[in-house]
Amino acid sequence: MxxxxxxxxxxxxxxxxxxxxxxxxxxxxxxxxxxxxxxxxxxxxxxxxxxxxxxxxxxxxxxxxxxxxxxxxxxxxxxxxxxxxxxxxxxxxxxxxxxxxxxxxxxxxxxxxxxxxxxxxxxxxxxxxxxxxxxxxxxxxxxxxxxxxxxxxxxxxxxxxxxxxxxxxxxxDSAAHYKSKMEHYASLKALELFKKGKKPNAFHFYIRPLYKFLVNYIFRLGFLDGVEGLQICYLSAYGVYYRYKELEKLSS
Structure with missing residues (x-):
């Protein structure tokens, strides 16, 4: 070209x-x-x-x-x-x-x-x-x-x-690679939330990750992507959980 x-x-x-x-x-x-x-x-x-x-x-x-x-x-x-x-x-x-x-x-x-x-x-x-x-x-x-x-x-x-x-x-490249990326993004997002004065609670640790998983796996049809779909949806939900655990650390 x-x-x-x-x-x-x-x-x-x-x-x-x-x-x-x-x-x-x-x-x-x-x-x-x-x-x-x-x-x-x-x-x-x-x-x-x-x-x-x-x-x-x-x-x-x-x-x-x-x-x-x-x-x-x-x-x-x-x-x-x-x-x-x-x-x-x-x-x-x-x-x-x-x-x-x-x-x-x-x-x-x-x-x-x-x-x-x-x-x-x-x-x-x-x-x-x-x-x-x-x-x-x-x-x-x-x-x-x-x-x-x-x-x-x-x-x-x-x-x-x-x-x-x-x-x-x-x-x-792998589930481990995806997990490391999710943790990196989650840490940065936690810092962003911390600067805004946000504090985590039980809703953030349990409901939000579950909601993320259900939306991607069920409503956005992740189950049709097989084992890889399950891994991706689980790790996306884990990223939400990890975000608020990092926010908890920053807030303590």
Missing amino acids: KKSNNISALMIVFNESKHIEDAINNIDFADEIIVIDSFSTDGTFEKLQKLKHVKVIQREFKNFADQRNFAISQATKDWILFIDADERITEKLKQELNSEINTSNDIIAYMFKRKYFFKQKRIRFCGFQTDTTYRLFKKGFFKYDETKIVHEMPIIDGKSKILKNDMLHYCF
Whole structure:
């Protein structure tokens, strides 16, 4: 695919040695590639240093919104494409996004639909069937709300649109990998709640995790994803429980 000469591709990473080379190759159509590494310890940084067409900056991780906004500040092109190391842009999506940004319209941000994979198996339910995320936007019209330090919320100055083609998300290699991610996100969410003065109670420890499991496994049809669906729904509920246990620690 011909470069647009208009896209800065950005990534924030930590210990993504398994994915990093494929992820960089996947976005080689961008005019510039910038990676913000949070002092990886698994060889990710060393692999990135060997890629001469990639600008690598090491920066301490504070939270996702802060790190993403810093990455945006480093971009020099008109359009910014954010991608995580475990995401892949299909050829059809590349063609669609390139067509969009080279078409005269008033859209300044685009959402991507994602197909999830768990241990290389496509996950069709568990609440993932409606997942979309902002991944392409015009510089100067988009930033992340830094009061939301996990599950970042965008602040958009203009119109947005959902693209037709899907991004692939190889999000979890194993149940242990998923659990570690849930714990990381839960710890950040607990800090966010603590800063707002929230305190946990029995409802948060028992009812909210159960509700999370039932919604994803029953109402969002997680049971149709088999054993993997059960694992995902259980660990999502565990993440809610872990969030409030961490909040309890902060509050004590």
